[in-house]
Amino acid sequence: MTALSVNRLDRVTGIRVLEIRGHAGDAGFLTRIASVVGTLPARVGTADDDEDHAVLCLSPDRWWISGSESKITGLEIRLRETLKGVAHAMVPLSAGLASFRLTGPNAVDILAKGTAIDLDPAALSKGSVRRVLHAGISTVIHRHRHAERDAQFDLHVQRSYQHYARSWLLLAGQDYALTAGEEWSN
């Protein structure tokens, strides 16, 4: 396990996020998605993630699939084929999202300044996801399952808020010497 000694905020680029909506009670819908993406987390607030993609269950009828552009594009084509005739909706969200990765020993302290949810590993364990109000804006917080990423969170915000969110996180991280890459474009 790699020890993370510095706190860092990075923009995550090159990922694609696909939102899938459907009826959780529709066994056919669930089975067909699972046949394409692997395990489909059914409990709200849980995520199934591996190295190249993650499936996040955000509400009883809403899932996000995120990963590399090529991976998700491939999954999207297969999903559209598989879900024909099944009540569902599929919307690519990447163009409207900005994703950050917050890592470091004080990642929880920095996040805790902006959100009222319990970020302790006992409450937000690895492999958990929450859609919360963070710094006053809707944010999806995903804590990675992998042990080596114990102090790693992926944050997804609406694209138009990315400058605000970045400035806010940098201010919150001043106490913890949080560093970030260059300013991002609009």
Added chain:
Amino acid sequence: MSHRLSPRSPAQEVAFTFNDRTMTGHAGEPLAAALLANGVHLVARSFKYHRPRGIVASGVEEPSALVQIGEGARSTPNLPATQVRLYEGLTAKSQNCYPSVGLDFGAINQMIAPFIPAGFYYKTFMGPGRRWMFYEKFIRRAAGLGFAPKGEDPDQYDQTHRHCDLLIVGAGPAGISATLAAAASGARVILIEQDAEVGGSLLSEPDDAPTTIDGASQAGWLAKAREKLAAAPNVLLLRGTSLFGRYRHNWFAALETLREAGTSGHGVRQRLWKIRAKAAIFATGAIERMLVFANNDRPGVMLAGAVRDYALRHRVAVGRKVVFLTNNDSAYRAAIDCKKAGIAVAGLVDIREETGGDWRQACAKAGIDILDGATILGTRGRQRVSGCMIESAGKTRTIDCDLLAVSGGWTPTIHLHSQLQGNLAFRQSDGAFIPIAGDGQPVSVGAGAGIFDLGEAMGAAADAGSSLAQRPGRKIAAIRPSVVNAVSGQYDTDWHQTSRPAGDPSKCFIDLQNDVTVKDVQIAIREGFEINEHLKRYCGIGMGTDQGKTGNLNALAIAAQIRGMKPEEIGLTRYRQPFSPVTIGAMAGQQRGELYHPCRRLPLQNMHERAGARLDPAGAWKIPSSYPRPGETFARAVAREASAVRSGAALFDLSAETRFEIGGESGLALLDSLYFTPLADLTIGEMRKAMLLVENGMVSDMDRIWRLGADRLLVTMGPARGERQLMLMENARQSAQSPLSAFVTDITDCWASLALVGSRAAPMLAEAVAVDLSRIEALSPSRFLEAGEGLLIGRAVMAGYPRFDVLMSPGAVESVWGRLLSAGAMPAGQAAFAVLRAEAREPATGFEIDGTVNPNDLGWDGIPAKSFIGRRSLERDRDHDQLRRHFVELSGNGLKPGGQVIDMANRRPIGYVTTSVFSPLSGRHVNLALVENGRKRIGDTLGFLANGRLIDIRIEPALSSGDPQK
């Protein structure tokens, strides 16, 4: 001359100034201790009478010694000298005095004191009402506290959140015991201590105290406990943190001070903690009460416990000749400890007839004279006590002293318990209200629960810690400290109101901070303000920075005496948040400057800024209202941009509009069931403007619906409506009788959008994006097409000119915008868009659509034969159409939005102007209005009040350049 006793441990000496006089003290000690060590007792002037005031207490309860700390923008007023930690270079000043605390012109108020009792200004300044603002200036100047700094606060503040299994407030012996017991179970514990040091009352114990805890001396036990707390990974210890507010559902707010007021430096100065706890323990200790007697506010009159604290903990002898005055046993212990520390004790005056035997013997052993059954008549001295007058056995005597240490009993600190209406029980034996814990409510322990025996307090606290930390699967270890030879026992308090000679005009103060005397309470009750909450507001008792911590119970008891009742029959006033003052900076936290509120940026924001656009707020967005050229006025810029549609095209950035994608085969049915406008026949490739009502039948918004495919729809609407609209659609979707295959997703940020309006819009667009627009040339119905580069192009009409809406990925908009400008389009802002909208006579949200108009008022006839939100109300509302205001146009210049339209026949207002803009397209003002029964008045002459003069205006139909129903 130093008043330092021999120090326990070496301390770092620092220099500070008080009222421009340089002194030295020990780093980290309270400013009050440093002032007392330098022999300073006169620290402040009182609130109303400008009487000299000194340091009374040693903690947060300090009512009098309020000081202004720091200089310039970092200056902080009204800080108790007991709560400010000393640092090199600290500057402190007395408040509410001119020219100095020693010679204060405001002291003239003492001469007119009989004319200004509590509540005098409620009566004196009753009228005339308009003069109050004049009086207020002088009242504020005469009676006030410190000054707010004029500059912006340069310090940084922040806020954070934490959850825990158990929150423990107070790190005295009881709080520590509870924490150690709870921590052993593995529970997540937060321990909060307002002092910079952990230990509470144990910090003021003499080195040779006979009490042992778990076999160690008190200091030894405390040192070990600190080590355990530091080593426990599941305990978060917050020192220098005041838990000031308790709210519902075990939500607490605490203020941590990381850097003292007035200090400069980087990093956060104060942090506001928002804590959600599964359970809580209040180990908040007790606060000593003052006794009420004549001139009990003179500098040098202090609480006995505070005198002991300063002597034993801070090693400061606050007096050279001290008289103790008490109604309970605790002052005996203070007197003995002070004597042992080297302070001369001139005597102990006990107002009770019979005193505790053990303490009496201990005092005798220490060589302290006791005068019991005595009454204090008052103090003497000018700006410092020089003696006190005592009456005993019918004789009056004066005892010379430079300090009078007073103990009126101890009040459990029940503020947090009381903030959420916790129940209290009055205990007659020590005249105190004791908290009663309810089910699931925080538990009070130690002195805060009225348990003054150290062993009993620590044992009960440990039990509470263990039991509240219990959760399934958690191992509980019962850790009950063993306390031997505890010297504190039940305090035998005799509730007593001391008297003074008849005719003596001296004031007996109850609330030192608000200058409230016994006489004020008498007046209030005489005038009918008998209920405790009325009494508080009439006199100001318990208000201010100290919230009456030392005086509330005295006020209550005296009021009870006057009314011939028992204290418990009157009851305490409800304590409210905050327990101690909170800075505005901490309440703002990170929300200041550019982070004051969440701010959204357009994909083209950088370009707009470079182009010199004037940006105006629209919800969380800042959108261009115009692009003035150098030297051009805003009005001219707007006129130029609007005129561009005539011979060319104006290009608008509409990226801030809200967009939803509706997926699923029932999407169209869902929208059709919500909107007033029928949508069931919307074909693929068609775009329709749709009207949304609210339940009362009034128009809410005008949205546009784009049918992208058999099971895909796009809804576009104005900015800042996302959350409300999403909730409405989700609510309709989820509450449908049978599950709808319709799913709503906010895709506002997934798209950017431009609007190109003008006579040459089509050729410019075709040139810029290489698209064949012939498929969507027909104006009705409005259609759209999907073009290369992922563009979605819709065609409509605006103010008689073609309008093309171009939707695209945010990543593509910069390129498309640039190409359209190259093709000759003129960038235009929302102000020009508003001109075109008015020229088109299109009702707009916030103007004509103001929550009071229904579709019929706007010119829509009939009610569609389908379901929609507001249908039932709309059907009823049509019965009253004679009284409804219709959307019309008014002729005339000089009309102002919001101005009243007058019926000249009976001089009655019958409507108002909603929009009035100058249109360069028609060369005149376009005035839109809502006028009662307006469509029946077409051609009538009405009046408009402009600059105090009625002018004639004519009412005309609001003829749209395009039929709004299409």
